[in-house]
Amino acid sequence: MSENDHxxxxxxxxxxxxxxxxKINKVAEKSEPSDQLAxxxxxxxxxPMIPERTYSIDxxxxxxxxxxxxxxxxxxxxxxxxxxxxxxxxDEIGYCKLSLGQRVSFDSYTSNQKxxxxxxxxxxxxxxxxxxxxxFALRRAQNISWHQTNINQETRSKNKKQKPCVLWFTGLSGxxxxxxxxxxxxxxxxxxxxxxxxxxxxxRHGLNRDLGFTDQDRVENIRRIAEVSKLMVSSGLITIVSxxxxxxxxxxxxxxxxxxxxxxxxxxxTPIEVCEARDSKGLYKKARAGxxxxxxxxxxxxxxxxxxxxVLQNSDANIDDLVNNILxxxxxxxxx
Numbered sequence: 001m002s003e004n005d006h007x008x009x010x011x012x013x014x015x016x017x018x019x020x021x022x023k024i025n026k027v028a029e030k031s032e033p034s035d036q037l038a039x040x041x042x043x044x045x046x047x048p049m050i051p052e053r054t055y056s057i058d059x060x061x062x063x064x065x066x067x068x069x070x071x072x073x074x075x076x077x078x079x080x081x082x083x084x085x086x087x088x089x090x091d092e093i094g095y096c097k098l099s100l101g102q103r104v105s106f107d108s109y110t111s112n113q114k115x116x117x118x119x120x121x122x123x124x125x126x127x128x129x130x131x132x133x134x135x136f137a138l139r140r141a142q143n144i145s146w147h148q149t150n151i152n153q154e155t156r157s158k159n160k161k162q163k164p165c166v167l168w169f170t171g172l173s174g175x176x177x178x179x180x181x182x183x184x185x186x187x188x189x190x191x192x193x194x195x196x197x198x199x200x201x202x203x204r205h206g207l208n209r210d211l212g213f214t215d216q217d218r219v220e221n222i223r224r225i226a227e228v229s230k231l232m233v234s235s236g237l238i239t240i241v242s243x244x245x246x247x248x249x250x251x252x253x254x255x256x257x258x259x260x261x262x263x264x265x266x267x268x269x270t271p272i273e274v275c276e277a278r279d280s281k282g283l284y285k286k287a288r289a290g291x292x293x294x295x296x297x298x299x300x301x302x303x304x305x306x307x308x309x310x311v312l313q314n315s316d317a318n319i320d321d322l323v324n325n326i327l328x329x330x331x332x333x334x335x336x
Contacts, residue, residue, distance in 0.1 A: 006131040007117060010042050013093060014109075014133065016080060033103035036138035040075075041068075041120070042093050045129035049088040052220045054253040055129065056121045057100065060114050065101035065123070065256075067223075072096065086216050088130075097138060109133035123256075124249050156236030160194045163335040164233045166258060167326070169242040170251060170305060171268030172297050173283060174275030176314040176322075180268065181242040183323050188238060193336055196232050198225060200243040213294040219250055226254035233262055238335065246302045261333065266326065267308040272297050274315050 043049045049068065057066040073082040074094040088094045109116035120130035157164050167184070169177040178199055185197045200221075204211065208224055211217040222245050232239040245251055255263040275297070276284040287295035294300045305311075310329055312322045330336045 006042055006044060007113075007133070010040055010093065010131065010133050011109075011113075013075065013077060013080075014040060032137070033105045034137035034139065035100040035103045037098050037100070037106070038072075038135040038138060039096055039098060039118070039132045040093060040135065041088065041096050041130050041132040042091075043088040043130045044090060045122070045127070046090050047122075047129070048090075048215075049094075049130060050216050050219050051087070051096075052216070052223050053249055054123055054223075054256075056123050056126075057098075058119045058121065059104055059106055060117075062102075062104050064104060066120070067099050068096045069099045070097040086214070095135075096132075106134055106137070108136055122249070124252055153234045153236060156234075160236045162193050162236070162238060163333075164236045164238060165262045165264055165330075165335050166229045166233055166239045166241055166254075167264050167266055168229075168245070168251070168254065169240070169266045169268060170245045170308075171270060171314075172272060172275045172302055173244060173295075174278045175268040175270035176278075176319075177242045177244075177268050180312070180314070180319060180322050180326075181240050183319055184326055185240055187323055187327060188336070191336060193238055194236065195238045195240060197240040197242065198229065198232075203243075213300070215247075215294075215300070218246060218300075222247070222250040222254060226250075226257055229254070230257045233258065238330075244296050244302070246296045246300065248303045248305070251305065264310065264329070265305055265308040266310040266312065267305045268312050268314050269304075270314045 041049070051068045051071050053067065055066050057064060071085055071088065072095045074085040074088060074092050075081075076083055077093065082095075085092075085094060105115075106118075107115040116134045118132045118134070119128055120132065121127065122129050153164065169181050171177050181197055181199070185195050188195050203225060207228070208221050211221050222243065225241060225243060229239050229241055245254075251265065255265070279285070283292060283295065284298065286292040287298040296302050310326060312325060314322065327336070
């Protein structure tokens with residue numbers, strides 16, 4: 001199906017929805033840039049659209065990043081009824097609120113079909129995954145701007161005598177992420193370095209205690225921790241993040257928050273058989289028995305990294321050797 005066909009489907013559906021409603025003629029207003037909008041989206045990728053996941057969006061004249069901050073409802077194309085939804089599957093249409101990476105000028109689709117439409121792309125493989133028609137701009141938070149502080153990241157880094165970065169550990173449950181991360185922080189502390197370790201389980205006791213383990217919650221889990229990590233790197237810290245972070249899209253989103261060289265992905269490559277054998281909590285056993293839903297590696301996918309800065313094989317490796325590999329990388333790149 002062509003791009004024009006996708007947009008025609010959306011237009012036809014909205015014409016059916018609006019049929020019988022009195023049309024209100026509005027005086028055309030000059031469009032003002034906004035980074036928030038409400039829109040109808042037709043999703044046609046086999047992977048579902050998940051709120052808070054980062055995509056790229058193309059308007060008539062501009063492109064930027066976008067997140068669906070709220071999936072208000074999806075539309076039953078037969079009855080036109082509004083249905084509650086947490087995601088959009090292939091060929092589904094939903095009404096969404098979007099947050100853009102920058103302010104963009106646009107119109108409602110009823111005012112201008114060209115400047116009132118957009119295309120959505122996967123940030124990882126750049127494939128087109130959705131098409132949308134803009135309802136209206138959400139005029140929110142226009143008076144908020146980034147506050148430039150007197151003490152910046154460079155000053156804080158010089159004070160700490162280190163080059164801040166985020167060491168982003170990823171791997172299956174039981175792969176050894178937390179063990180290696182703990183020992184790494186200990187070694188960095190002995191070297192007089194300023195660090196902060198963010199562990200997946202610990203963060204779920206506070207900041208992310210409202211999140212479960214569905215794909216949608218995992219996406220939001222990583223979005224929040226990526227933003228926290230960015231603030232910590234800005235404070236001059238070597239930030240160690242130990243999360244399963246199963247999806248490439250979210251790891252890519254996290255990387256894009258940082259300057260070149262600041263995001264160091266560490267893939268703990270441990271076979272699932274080894275992870276299961278180490279499982280003292282019996283989580284894999286429960287997952288295989290159907291007693292634990294959405295468990296990564298069993299009934300929820302883990303998308304292994306393809307281009308990590310550091311890959312550590314941890315079937316039967318010595319932890320000190322693995323930590324020294326990371327320290328060597330940090331020395332080579334002048335982080336410590």
